Amino acid sequence: MRIAEAAEISGLSADTIRFYEKSGLxxxxxxxxxxxxxxxxxxxxxxxxxxxxxxxxxxxKEMQQFAELNAMGKHTIPQRYDLLKRHQMRVAARRxxxxxxxxxxxxxxxxxxxxxxxxxx
Amino acid sequence: MRIAEAAEISGLSADTIRFYEKSGLxxxxxxxxxxxxxxxxxxxxxxxxxxxxxxxxxxxKEMQQFAELNAMGKHTIPQRYDLLKRHQMRVAARRxxxxxxxxxxxxxxxxxxxxxxxxxx
DNA sequence: GCTTGACTTGGAGTAACTCCAAGGCGCTAG
DNA sequence: CTAGCGCCTTGGAGTTACTCCAAGTCAAGC
Numbered sequence: 001m002r003i004a005e006a007a008e009i010s011g012l013s014a015d016t017i018r019f020y021e022k023s024g025l026x027x028x029x030x031x032x033x034x035x036x037x038x039x040x041x042x043x044x045x046x047x048x049x050x051x052x053x054x055x056x057x058x059x060x061k062e063m064q065q066f067a068e069l070n071a072m073g074k075h076t077i078p079q080r081y082d083l084l085k086r087h088q089m090r091v092a093a094r095r096x097x098x099x100x101x102x103x104x105x106x107x108x109x110x111x112x113x114x115x116x117x118x119x120x121x
Numbered sequence: 122m123r124i125a126e127a128a129e130i131s132g133l134s135a136d137t138i139r140f141y142e143k144s145g146l147x148x149x150x151x152x153x154x155x156x157x158x159x160x161x162x163x164x165x166x167x168x169x170x171x172x173x174x175x176x177x178x179x180x181x182k183e184m185q186q187f188a189e190l191n192a193m194g195k196h197t198i199p200q201r202y203d204l205l206k207r208h209q210m211r212v213a214a215r216r217x218x219x220x221x222x223x224x225x226x227x228x229x230x231x232x233x234x235x236x237x238x239x240x241x242x
Numbered sequence: 243g244c245t246t247g248a249c250t251t252g253g254a255g256t257a258a259c260t261c262c263a264a265g266g267c268g269c270t271a272g
Numbered sequence: 273c274t275a276g277c278g279c280c281t282t283g284g285a286g287t288t289a290c291t292c293c294a295a296g297t298c299a300a301g302c
Contacts, residue, residue, distance in 0.1 A: 004248070015291060018251090025288095026197050034298050036249055049229075052222045060289065077240065081233040088226050091219060098216050101173045108170075113203040119198065124278070136260060138280090144258095155267050158278055181258070 001039040010047040017047070024058060025050055025067050046070075056091045122160040131168040138168070144181060147173055167191075177212045192227050 007014040014070055020026050023035075026046065029037040039047075050063055058066075069076040128135040141147050142158075149165065150158040160168075170185055179187075187204055190197040 002249080011145045013291075014249090016188065016289085019290065027226055031250095034249080034296090049225075052219055054289090056219055056222045056226070064200075074236070074240075077233055077236050081230065083224060084230055084233065088223070088230065090221055095216065095219050095223070098177055098212060098219070102209070102212055102216070105177070105205060105212065106172055108203065109205055109209065112198055112205065115195070115198050116202055123279080134260075135280090137258085140259065155280080157267090175258090 003037050006039040124158050127160040
């Protein structure tokens with residue numbers, strides 16, 4: 001699979017995928033006869049994971065760490081667990097903040113809604 | 122109130138507040154005799170609103186638009202309503218994505234958790 | 243054999259901060 | 273009364289995580 005298709009499927013841009021490879025978030029992707037990246041299904045699974053970690057706000061440095069631990073084999077599972085656990089807490093906190101902001105936003109909209117009605121009367 | 126206190130209360134950094142003023146997100150804050158910004162309570166309310174909009178991912182350009190509409194007076198309330206409504210949709214979508222990622226994260230952690238246990242046996 | 247289109251690399255540009263240097267003002271301790 | 277201290281000012285450089293672009297390569301189709 002070429003980079004365009006990998007981008008389509010993962011939801012990342014081709015540029016971002018190249019950037020991630022250069023940054024060590026991906027194992028170097030093998031190239032075909034004409035020098036193009038050739039993505040295997042297992043690469044796609046990994047792309048999906050780091051895409052989700054990124055979308056939930058994990059910094060790249062931490063993702064690099066996670067990728068390294070992953071490449072080092074099974075004995076790093078406890079460290080990976082801890083890293084993901086910390087991330088989980090962070091995501092939960094972010095979601096709570098977003099939910100609080102949504103409440104305020106809802107309130108503000110209802111106030112504006114009433115003012116709009118009054119303007120029409 | 123000086124910038125340090127305003128930063129403390131709003132949760133933004135003093136640098137960010139200055140940056141926001143320069144970018145037109147805030148009306149120019151009046152200065153005291155020694156040239157320092159002097160924040161009024163109404164400024165704090167506004168800071169809180171834009172801080173929430175920003176934390177929920179509204180781009181600065183849109184916040185500038187919102188600030189302009191706000192400065193223009195009551196007749197812009199319908200536009201402000203529309204702008205906030207669009208933002209509300211975006212935030213809801215983001216939260217839904219985060220929640221989906223949280224589920225995957227939860228699953229991954231439980232898999233790692235089991236593998237950790239097996240390693241200890 | 244020439245064009246088309248997707249790919250390659252390296253590098254510049256962008257958003258939204260974040261940090262730093264150089265200098266000013268006003269309070270207080272000596 | 274002045275030296276030091278802390279907080280403030282502005283302008284500008286640095287950072288993160290992309291995003292876009294230019295110049296060149298290669299395989300396939302007409």
